[in-house]
Amino acid sequence: MSKPRVIKNYDKLDDELLEQIKLNYPNGFERHLIRFTDVNGKIASALPFETEEKYYLIRMTKSEAQLIIEEDDDYDDDGILTDEAREEYEDKFDEDIEEADIDLDELSDEDVDVDDGDDR
Helix, strand or coil, X not given: CCCCEEEEEHHHCCHHHHHHHHXXXXXXXXXXXXXXXXXXXXXXXXEEEECCCCEEEEECCHHHHHHHHHHCCCECCCCCECHXXXXXXXXXXXXXXXXXXXXXXXXXXXXXXXXXXXXX
């Protein structure tokens, strides 16, 4: 089953998704824009971004992508995500990942299905 595809405007995204996008594109968005034909047959540009649940196209033009980065305090004057913002977002999203991690030392042999390649 494929993921739902969602086209959204940047200014309509929630903060958590914006933070994930910033981590994924720490050097800005402009170079990553793709072009597509929308439902009305018009050529549009968007920033692709994929989560576990959805595939997003965040609608923006090249000039909008530049302006977003210029006005965002999480990016420095060169359009690079600041170390402080990167660390904050990495820490925030690492906590979510750590909750799902399995401690391999706690697994017993009965919990692990090992394929030894012997189909006899």
